[in-house]
Amino acid sequence: MTPPTAQLESRITPQLDELVAVRRDLHAHPQTCYEETYASELIQRELTALDIPFVAPLAETGVVAWITPTDPDAAAKPAAALRADIDALPITEQNDIPHKSVYPGFMHACGHDGHTTSLLGAARVLNQLRDTLPQPVKLIFQPAEEGGAGADRLINAGALTDAVGPHAADRIFGLHNWPNLPIGQVATRPGPLLAATDTPHITLTGPGGHAAFPHTTADPIVAASQIVTALQSVISRRVSPTAPAVLSITTFHGGEADNVIPDRVTLTGTLRTVDRLTRNDIITHAQNTAEQIATAAGCRCDFKIEPGYPVTENDPALTTHVTQLAAGLLGAENVITLPDPVMGGEDFAYYGSHVPATFLFVGSESPGNTPAHALHTPHFDFNDRILPTCIQLMCRFALSPYDPT
Ligand SMILES: [Zn+2]
Ligand SMILES: [Zn+2]
Numbered sequence: 001m002t003p004p005t006a007q008l009e010s011r012i013t014p015q016l017d018e019l020v021a022v023r024r025d026l027h028a029h030p031q032t033c034y035e036e037t038y039a040s041e042l043i044q045r046e047l048t049a050l051d052i053p054f055v056a057p058l059a060e061t062g063v064v065a066w067i068t069p070t071d072p073d074a075a076a077k078p079a080a081a082l083r084a085d086i087d088a089l090p091i092t093e094q095n096d097i098p099h100k101s102v103y104p105g106f107m108h109a110c111g112h113d114g115h116t117t118s119l120l121g122a123a124r125v126l127n128q129l130r131d132t133l134p135q136p137v138k139l140i141f142q143p144a145e146e147g148g149a150g151a152d153r154l155i156n157a158g159a160l161t162d163a164v165g166p167h168a169a170d171r172i173f174g175l176h177n178w179p180n181l182p183i184g185q186v187a188t189r190p191g192p193l194l195a196a197t198d199t200p201h202i203t204l205t206g207p208g209g210h211a212a213f214p215h216t217t218a219d220p221i222v223a224a225s226q227i228v229t230a231l232q233s234v235i236s237r238r239v240s241p242t243a244p245a246v247l248s249i250t251t252f253h254g255g256e257a258d259n260v261i262p263d264r265v266t267l268t269g270t271l272r273t274v275d276r277l278t279r280n281d282i283i284t285h286a287q288n289t290a291e292q293i294a295t296a297a298g299c300r301c302d303f304k305i306e307p308g309y310p311v312t313e314n315d316p317a318l319t320t321h322v323t324q325l326a327a328g329l330l331g332a333e334n335v336i337t338l339p340d341p342v343m344g345g346e347d348f349a350y351y352g353s354h355v356p357a358t359f360l361f362v363g364s365e366s367p368g369n370t371p372a373h374a375l376h377t378p379h380f381d382f383n384d385r386i387l388p389t390c391i392q393l394m395c396r397f398a399l400s401p402y403d404p405t
Helices: 004-028 037-050 112-128 150-156 220-238 276-297 316-330 384-399
Strands: 054-058 062-067 079-085 137-142 169-182 186-188 191-194 196-205 245-254 264-273 300-307 312-314 335-337 357-365
Touching: 004 037, 004 112, 004 384, 037 054, 037 062, 037 112, 037 137, 062 112, 062 150, 079 112, 079 384, 112 137, 112 169, 112 384, 137 150, 169 186, 169 316, 169 384, 186 316, 196 220, 196 245, 196 276, 220 245, 220 264, 220 276, 245 276, 264 276, 276 300, 312 316, 312 357, 316 335, 316 357, 316 384, 357 384
Parallel strands: 079 137, 079 169, 169 357, 186 335
Antiparallel strands: 054 062, 062 137, 186 357, 191 312, 196 264, 196 300, 245 264
C-alpha cells in the first residue's frame, strides 16, 4: 500500500494559491494578545467550510479542532496535536506590499500568520486522509504567544484533554519559521531548545537632593550604575562557563532635572536560562549583588523577579521521530541538530509540561532576506515559499504512527 505521506505533495500543491491568499489576508489584519478576533473568525470559517468540528472561542480567541479517523480502532487512540500561534506584535509595518497591515501600529512580524495558514493547510489535507490517519489529530490555534502565555490559558481550558472535543492528546508538534536558516533546512535539538524568560525589576530608593551637594544624598543613579555593571559578573563569575545564560538590563529610569539627584531609580531587563538550578543560582546572586551595593550606597533595594515562560524542552524520543520525518522530506543533510539552545523564549514550553512535545525551526531565508528582515522587525514578512514544507511536516507528524516504547 502507498504510504499516505506519498500523496501529500499532490494534495498540497492545488491548495497553495488559496492558502497564500489566506496568509496574506491574515498578514493584513494583525491583532495581539487575546484580541485576535479577525484570525479566530477566519479560522472558524475555514473549519466550518471543511466540516471539521471545533470549539471556539477558548482562551478568548483560541480555536481547537479535531479530525477523527474513519477506522474506529484508530479513532479510539490518543490524538496527535498540532499547534499554531495566531497573534501579531505591536510594531508599525514598514513594508511596501499589497498585503501590508491595515491596523496601524500592529503587524505580523513573527510570521504567526504563516504558522496559522500552515495548520489550516494541514487541516485541509488531513481531512481528506481520514481513512489513513493512525490516530485522531487535534488542531490547536493558540492566541497570545507574544507575552500573554496563551498556551497556558488554552491548556487550562482543556485544549489537550477530552474536555475539549472527544480526543485527549498524548503528544504535540509545533514549528516556527526561521529566517536565519536557508529554505530547505530545518533545525532543532533534543532537550532544551529555547530558554526560560524572567524579568527582573530592581527599584533603588534613597535620599536625593541638590546635584551640587552629592555627599548629602545616597545617589541611587550611581548605585544603580554599579549594579548594572556588577550584574554582568554574576553570569561570568557565578555561573559555569558551559551553562547558557543571559542577564541583560534593558531599562534604566531615574531623574528629571539636570541639577537634582533623584531619590528613586528603576531597572528592568531579561534573564534567560535553560535549567532550573542555574536560574535559581543567578537570581540569588543577582539579588545579593544588588542589595549589597545598594546598602553600601545608603539606598534601599527592592528586587523582584517576574516569572515568564518556562524552558521549551524537546522530548528526546519525539524529537528523533520528527527529525526522521523531516529527513524523509528534506534529506538527512538538511536536518540540523543545534549544538546549543537558542536563548529566545516560546510559550510552546507550556505544552511540554503536560505531554511529550517537540518544536522545530523551519528555514525561511531566501535571497534578498537580510538581517533587516529578521523576526520582530518592521520589514519582516513570512516567506510563503515555505508553506508546502510546513504543511508537509505537520501532515507527516499526524500521519506517521508513533510508538516510543
Ligand atoms: Zn515572536
Ligand atoms: Zn513567534
